[in-house]
Amino acid sequence: PPTPPASGRGEEGRHVLASPAVRARARDLGVDLSEVKHDGQHIRHSDLDAYLRYGSGQGYHAPHASRAREDEAVKVIGMRRRIAENMAAAKRAIPHFTYVDEIDVTALEAMRADLNANRGSRPKLTMLPFLIVAICRTLPDFPMLNARYDDEGGVVTRHGRVHMGMATQTDAGLTVPVIRDAQDMNVWQLASEIGRLAEAARTGKIKSEELQGGTITITSLGPLGGIATTPVINRPEVAIIGPNKIVERPIFVGDDIVRAKLMNLSISCDHRVVDGWDAASYVQALRKLLETPVLLFAD
Template sequence: MALFKFRLPDIGEGISEAEIVAWHVKVGDRVEEDQSLADMMTDKATVEMESPVAGVVVELAGEVGDQVPIGSTLVVIETEGAGEADAPVPVDEDQVEAENPGVEEVAAPAPMPAETAPAARREPAESAAPEARASTSSARTEESAPVPGKGEKVLASPAVRARAKDLGIDLADVRHDGAHVRHADLDAYLRYSGGQGYHAPHASRAREDETVRVIGMRRRIAENMAASKRAIPHFTYVDEIDVTALEAMRGDLNANRGTRPKLTMLPFLIVAICRTLPDFPMLNARYDDEAGVVTRSGRVHMGMATQTDAGLMVPVIRDAQDKNVWQLATEIGRLAEAARTGKAKSEELSGSTITVTSLGPLGGIATTPVINRPEVAIIGPNKIVERPVFDGDDIRRAKLMNLSISCDHRVVDGWDAASYVQAVRKLLETPVLLFAD
């Protein structure tokens, strides 16, 4: 018998440590080669660690939420072979790209003999857009969705496992496409199983108190938001915009879009933001607190806050000022999907100069968004509502939308923010100006 030391490999450029977000084994467990050991999170993604050897687990590096340095021992496994593995293995990026097309930044070591090479496999975020969830769920049939046998291992993200446990669902009963059970599969199970195997809690039944450790992406979001609010003196300005004409134009364009993507309000808003920013350069900027320097960007790299099951991510539309509404709609869809499936590249998740955040139909009356540090401004459209408005002596039906902007008061004055929103408002209320030179 010998002890095999599984050392945490280099799973991302510039990464010095990774966080344990889930253990899939415990001390005393028998593991087989390629069996999942743990999920490790870096700044951008989650990586599933697999055992390169078979044996019995005799030691684990820490608990969920602990940080583990690159190269340190993650798991010790007692094997039937001889010798130990003591050295971390560098990442072979070409091999990872070949095995995981479109998956970036966090990679797996190249295949090596089991005695020396720990293996890591990228675990994409278990997420999909609400529209995709609905279409996926509605398309499920008993013929197309396999159910694993009761004795088989079911693969799922920690978030999906936690949700299934909370709902009292056995993952082995859930039909699913692909290798992993996803949230959409749980939705389909609840919708089409007729409640079999699931007992909804009574509305008035009390639940036990629960202590949840803040780890993984949620901890990183918490740290970033706390740093932003702690360091930046925020103020928020909100104004009402009549988007009746814009909504009519959007409807006409969508009716004649052919094979082009469907237009939402967001591409029009981004065009308006980009066209007005040259007159308000203090808004399209990044503030270096330590150096006391504000860098005003000549280009608009538009951050787009995107909700995923792993947490809030901000993919970036590069050179948004050079794109028309159709190009923006295409890029918005591509980046949102990449973020939600964990395929966004590292360069697509950094370098924004100003951010837009939208909750779509959940947008509410007004929002006070938190600035995406080190930027100095973030813009939040709210939901569109129909209300009667006075038009001279007449009353007409109008589609109205509140637009919020939060700014860093160290860099942007209230007058500047209000003036800027008024400029955006002019373009959105007279949408033909969005297409004028």
């Protein structure tokens, strides 16, 4: 049965009726319910909304409203300056385009949960190692993506090995540690290397050689990933891949409606080197592996 309205008295002593949710909201906002006008037997959220908009006399001021602060000038130096210069150079020199597609990761998430439940002393698996395995398995058919472009020489070098850049947020700004020879690692090895490099980057112990030589980059905001991203290419690479947040939604499977875990996958490419057809075809190849995750482990 529905929860009956809660009763009580406002600060001025007048008897009021309100549901627990309305009462809690008013308490959080610092509103005396005895001042809120209402037409029904008890105060509703709409009555509280109307009071906040129109009926509070001198105007409503939340008890935790932000206050003005003095302007602050922050010098852009060190790593933050190098990041800014590199991003600006990438946007000036590279004609970016971004392609986004939706991937059903329901089966992959189930597999990840099973592997984590039986991982023993091995590191916990996030989505990232699976994505890197899929990227490495599909790149041989799309060599134009695992490449670096020499602007001055007009030469594109297509790499046979995958040195995976991993965009990592630190207190000093964005850094991109590189997983060497990612194509030779399994998901557990990748998880260990991801954890090691991320920790080294965040604590300032990353070596300079571990920040160089990437051939393609992956960037993820994890649960903050949003609906879609348009990542900036890590020059002189020609492609960057951005997985977005996983959301649960109903989808049609034949005539049935089922619950699915869906993730948008973004890829930004250098249009001087990569055509739109190449990027779309590549994401479809990734999609095939990620939606049938047993293929990630097939020879």
